[in-house]
Amino acid sequence: MLVSIIRRSLFTASQSNGVQEGYSMNSNSKELVITKLEQGLPAITPAFGAALAEACAVCLTDQDYIQGVELKVKGDFTAVFQLYWQLAFIVKK
Template sequence: MSQIQILNLQSLSQGLPAITPAFGAAIAEAGAICLTDEAHQPGVTLKVEGEFSAT
């Protein structure tokens, strides 16, 4: 089994090469609202599928 990765939505507010800090903050907030609306608590474990790279 692979190591558990942490997905911190707030880090999007720092921006990425194709995402401005303002847009990153907006999509982080949207993600947080969606998780709250579905009654997920902080620290919930989610299964994320697909390709990604971590630094």
């Protein structure tokens, strides 16, 4: 369920202020700044957006992704996004 919420949140953010045109190896890509979820969206409070952004940051950091990694989206629409997030500090056991 969390993945579904994040997916919908990222889609909504990509349609509002969370996406900026950016440069990448793929000239059609856009920047998706996950941290901007903290600003909230029509159906997401700033507090919940911050929690989603932190969950994304933890997962991306834990899996050793680097800033600007490309996310290819295919489905209702097709796009390429470069992901950016606030670094999360993770204590690994």
